[in-house]
Amino acid sequence: MPKIQFQGNSYLMDENENLLDGLLRQHARAPWSCRAGVCHSCMLRVTAGCAPDHAQSFLTAEQIKKGYILACQTKVAGDLSLALPTRDEVPGILTGLESLSATEVIIKLSTRLPFDVAVGEHITLVSNKGFEATYPISGCDSDLQTLECIIVRSAGDNPFSTWIHSEARAGDRLMVIKNG
Ligand code: FES
The missing domain is CATH 2.40.30.10 (Translation factors)
Known part of the structure; x- marks a missing residue:
C-alpha cells in the first residue's frame, strides 16, 4: 500500500487511488475546489518520491520543475511526501x-x-x-x-x-x- 506523508501525518492509500480522495477520506486538511484540474486549489509539492506524469498535465513548466502536482489529478502509484505550496x-x-x-x-x-x-x-x-x-x-x-x-x-x-x-x-x- 503506498504511503503518503503530509503535514506530519501518514496516510495509507489503495493502489491507484485518487490522491485527493484518499487524503479527504482520511480527514487530511487538503485544499480543493473543482476536482477537475482547473482551479489549482489542490496543488501540492512533492518533497520526496516521484510525481506521476498525469498529476502534472495541467501545470506550467515552472510548476513542474518545482515538483508540484494536482492532487485531484493524481493516481497514487508509490510512496510520496507532500507539502502545501509556498505562497x-x-x-x-x-x-x-x-x-x-x-x-x-x-x-x-x-x-x-x-x-x-x-x-x-x-x-x-x-x-x-x-x-x-x-x-x-x-x-x-x-x-x-x-x-x-x-x-x-x-x-x-x-x-x-x-x-x-x-x-x-x-x-x-x-x-x-x-x-x-
Ligand atoms: S481541485 Fe481544482 S484543480 Fe484540483
Whole structure:
C-alpha cells in the first residue's frame, strides 16, 4: 500500500487511488475546489518520491520543475511526501468590479507591493471576511501593480464568489496570494 506523508501525518492509500480522495477520506486538511484540474486549489509539492506524469498535465513548466502536482489529478502509484505550496502574499484593494454577464464579473485589484505574476498564473484571493478562492489571472500590469480576474458565480458552495457577486465594493481590502 503506498504511503503518503503530509503535514506530519501518514496516510495509507489503495493502489491507484485518487490522491485527493484518499487524503479527504482520511480527514487530511487538503485544499480543493473543482476536482477537475482547473482551479489549482489542490496543488501540492512533492518533497520526496516521484510525481506521476498525469498529476502534472495541467501545470506550467515552472510548476513542474518545482515538483508540484494536482492532487485531484493524481493516481497514487508509490510512496510520496507532500507539502502545501509556498505562497507569496501581498495586501491588495479592489479597485473595480465590472459585470461581463449574468454570471461573470471581472474584478480589478491593486496590490500594495510589487507582485511578480503573469496572465494565466493562479492566485488565491482572501476577502476581508476570510472567504478564499483560487483564480487564474486574466490581466496584469506589473508596473502599475494591477491585476484582473474573472469571477464566475459558483453554482456550488463558494462563499468568495458569492461575496464578490453580492457584497464586494471598490475599496474593499483582500489578500492576494501567489500559488506555487
Ligand atoms: S481541485 Fe481544482 S484543480 Fe484540483
